[in-house]
Amino acid sequence: MEGCRVDTLAIHGGRAVVDRHWPNWPQNTENTRRNIAAVLESHRWSISGPYRGQASWEERFGQAFAAYTGAAFCVPCATGTSALTMALEACEVGAYDEVIVPGVSWVASASAVLGVNAVPVLADVEADTGCLDPVALERAITPRTRAITVVHLGSAVADLHRIVAVAHARSIPLIEDCAQAHGARYAGRHVGGFGAAGTFSMQHSKLLTSGEGGAVITDDIRLMRRLAHLRADGRTLAAQPPGMDEMMLVETAEIMGSNYCLSEFHAAILTAQLDMLDEQRALRHRNAVILDSSLISLGFSPQATAIGTTARTYYSYVVRLPQSIVDAAGAERFARALAAEIRLPCKTMYSALNQNRLYKPFSRTRFALGDGFADAVDPSRYHLPAAQAFSRSCIALPHRMLLADADAMAHVAAAFEKVARLVAHLRG
Ligand SMILES: *Cc1c(COP(=O)(O)O)cnc(C)c1O
Numbered sequence: 001m002e003g004c005r006v007d008t009l010a011i012h013g014g015r016a017v018v019d020r021h022w023p024n025w026p027q028n029t030e031n032t033r034r035n036i037a038a039v040l041e042s043h044r045w046s047i048s049g050p051y052r053g054q055a056s057w058e059e060r061f062g063q064a065f066a067a068y069t070g071a072a073f074c075v076p077c078a079t080g081t082s083a084l085t086m087a088l089e090a091c092e093v094g095a096y097d098e099v100i101v102p103g104v105s106w107v108a109s110a111s112a113v114l115g116v117n118a119v120p121v122l123a124d125v126e127a128d129t130g131c132l133d134p135v136a137l138e139r140a141i142t143p144r145t146r147a148i149t150v151v152h153l154g155s156a157v158a159d160l161h162r163i164v165a166v167a168h169a170r171s172i173p174l175i176e177d178c179a180q181a182h183g184a185r186y187a188g189r190h191v192g193g194f195g196a197a198g199t200f201s202m203q204h205s206k207l208l209t210s211g212e213g214g215a216v217i218t219d220d221i222r223l224m225r226r227l228a229h230l231r232a233d234g235r236t237l238a239a240q241p242p243g244m245d246e247m248m249l250v251e252t253a254e255i256m257g258s259n260y261c262l263s264e265f266h267a268a269i270l271t272a273q274l275d276m277l278d279e280q281r282a283l284r285h286r287n288a289v290i291l292d293s294s295l296i297s298l299g300f301s302p303q304a305t306a307i308g309t310t311a312r313t314y315y316s317y318v319v320r321l322p323q324s325i326v327d328a329a330g331a332e333r334f335a336r337a338l339a340a341e342i343r344l345p346c347k348t349m350y351s352a353l354n355q356n357r358l359y360k361p362f363s364r365t366r367f368a369l370g371d372g373f374a375d376a377v378d379p380s381r382y383h384l385p386a387a388q389a390f391s392r393s394c395i396a397l398p399h400r401m402l403l404a405d406a407d408a409m410a411h412v413a414a415a416f417e418k419v420a421r422l423v424a425h426l427r428g
Contacts, residue, residue: 010340017341017415025400035268050245057267069190071217073224080179080201082260083214084112087197090226091173097146102132103387105151107358119376128304130390131158152181154318156305180315182208183281210266231260284314284402294413316396329426335395341415349394352387354379
């Protein structure tokens with residue numbers, strides 16, 4: 001009788017393929033605890049608190065992250081969404097402007113555009129990477145296009161070579177949404193440095209995290225000054241330290257801002273976590289390569305990345321299911337069954353933005369800018385066949401799976417094999 005249980009899916013009461021504990025995410029370390037304690041004792045918990053005789057953690061993290069990415073400047077901020085908002089506003093995107101956004105991403109890539117009263121124009125993606133398709137991008141450009149946002153999605157880097165060429169030829173600022181790609185490199189250079197600005201999120205699930213957090217990188221000193229003012233209500237940090245207990249933020253008022261400041265606690269956590277990023281990246285990559293070859297031989301298609309990617313990152317391990325499985329059970333049922341086998345949450349990809357339940361331009365009255373606006377932002381006016389197919393047929397596994405030892409990858413592959421073999425049981 002026991003033998004039969006092997007052929008029962010775990011979601012139907014069978015024995016799970018995996019009985020191990022996976023590595024935790026985020027990772028609590030001694031350095032992280034020490035940095036947090038240092039903030040507590042410093043009596044400066046924000047850059048808007050009085051100067052206490054040493055550089056803020058916010059400046060320290062900004063410098064460390066600029067050095068890590070090879071950017072001239074880094075302005076830390078509260079979230080990835082505020083990073084996008086600041087980057088758009090720094091590029092002078094505003095009311096009635098159009099911003100091209102890829103058809104598959106986390107909702108913030110598009111909603112941040114609405115947040116600055118601009119119109120997100122959804123463009124289709126490449127079938128194998130799920131990232132912005134340079135041909136679709138070119139077609140989506142109009143005289144009102146004021147910026148292009150490209151997203152490095154899941155485990156992919158977008159085709160920067162062609163996208164940068166399109167943006168450059170039309171003199172349209174390019175913003176790279178790198179919320180899922182800390183550590184990724186293209187043509188030897190860190191992502192985020194190929195356009196006007198690169199934005200990052202340090203939210204809990206991301207590859208570098210302080211729970212919530214964000215940053216914008218740029219090589220352009222004028223943009224950097226705008227970003228700095230936008231994040232601190234029109235103030236920026238003084239070039240020279242002030243006297244003890246005086247304010248380091250100066251009211252230069254070059255531009256009116258908002259408060260998107262990263263707290264000293266978050267900056268201190270990020271400073272410690274950044275030291276582990278390369279090692280974690282290498283481990284995830286090693287395991288992903290092992291898993292790729294097992295899954296390809298089973299008929300699955302791991303997400304592709306642009307040719308020219310020189311360091312690959314895995315915010316999620318994205319796999320396209322064979323069409324027979326999509327037809328037989330659908331990605332959602334497959335993901336749920338797989339999750340039960342490996343004891344890790346496995347999800348379907350984000351719905352394409354024209355069909356995404358979180359993307360609701362009409363639910364916030366602040367975005368209404370007159371008659372044409374409602375039509376311009378209506379998601380149902382888009383037809384995004386590649387984005388929709390990508391969303392329908394791909395599943396995403398969490399990156400902490402890839403921090404396990406190499407043996408664990410064989411168990412994950414065995415779980416894919418089991419669920420695929422018993423896919424007929426998932427119907428109904
Ligand atoms: C997470 C994410 C964001 C938003 O970042 P938050 O820190 O959650 O505001 C934006 N774009 C992409 C692609 C993301 O994955």
